[in-house]
Amino acid sequence: MNRDKAREFFSAYAEGTLDEGLKQSFELRLQNDPELNKEYQAFETTYRALDSMKSEAIHVPADLHERISARLDRQIWEQKQNAAPAWKGWLRNLGFAGIAGLAILGGVLALRGGPSQTVGAGMSGSGSQAGHLITESKGNVVKAKYLSGRDMNGTVDGPMGRQQLQIPRGTPWESTFENKQPGAAIFRVKMEGDVETTVVAIPGSSPSAVATGQGDLDQMLKSAADFYNTPIVARVTGKSVSYKWEWKEGNAFDSLSNAIDNRGSVQKKSTGLEITIN
């Protein structure tokens, strides 16, 4: 057995899977070739050291599922968009104007507000509140109009990815939002310089009967939105924590209060339920 051939058997010998004849030839070669023997010893050390890879603790990002879902939602939406090019959804407006996210938020906030007019809804106390929001809603379709009192920047993270918001002072702006997915969608709005993030869950087209669960805030909000078939808004300043929930039919307020426990509060507003997470 020559040196190159012997090298081909390094792994099999280390694993003990060489058949008897080859094993004897290999060992004979090692005995008579100190350099190769040294090379094999180093190889075996490396082989054993590779086991350390198993013990490496790899932290999985808390928002991994959300990121995967967001990419998937976007993919599904794009497929539908390609299949139905005439469809005029909110994202088209978003792409056109670049700042629909805020109006979407406003629309959502006003969804339960009845007759169509909300002023600054949902932005109160956020420190970046700068304008007037007017909405009309029918089912889960929301028409929103936003007028900012000053220039504002921010971001909206939604099912289709991140959108940068640049809202010029005094320029009225309109958009329409609709969640056609079967499951609830999450929007996360962050205005520049604001410690608070507003998270909005919009129910999907297929209400869910799943009443119990546990997970992060987004998962809880989506579950509540789908169970009660209503948008849920949360203002978050604290860190991400885990929640357990048990939804009771017709009692969203108490169920959400129990799920949040002492980590925040639930308020009944004219625009629907609002949660504050400290």
Place this chain on the structure above:
Amino acid sequence: MDRPSSDAILIERAQRGDRSAFDDLVRRYEAKAYQYAFRLTRNQEEACDVVSDAFIRVYNALHNFKGQSTFSTWLYRILTNCFLDSRKKEKNRQTVSLEANFQTLEGEIEREVEDERPSPLEETEKNEREARMQRAVAMLPEFQRAMIVMYHAEDMTYEEIAESLDLPVGTVKSRLNRARSSLRELLMKDSELFSAS
């Protein structure tokens, strides 16, 4: 990663358009998929992208999945392809090498990973060994890296790797053998770098 019977139920439901079943499938495999992707990329953002890309491909191709291999084997294949595609794109954006190229049994290997090693004072001996191993693995050509991770970190058999990468078992064995030899050389080089510093 194998839970074949319940996987089959979820897959069947997902193939009929049940999005919640697909979400359950994602939840079931996302952590494992991420760990594999992270071991390949050593970068959190890239690993998340690789995993997201993979699940999108799974979603798009699920109707073609006939259960001839396990779902996890199929997923590993897709993850590996997404990783390789990601690296192709990265190369097109011109990678900055931190070290000179290495010459190994496999030929020249580019060093493409950021060297984030902490100072020797901060690192215990064990951690240092592991860190050196991680760096060496990260310097392997992508395909070899995937095989090494599958075998030594994911505990996959040669047969499972062969199925995942669509290669004959003998080819997997010989390539893994060469990858380990390359690692030995890289670790020796790394050791020389350390002792010289």
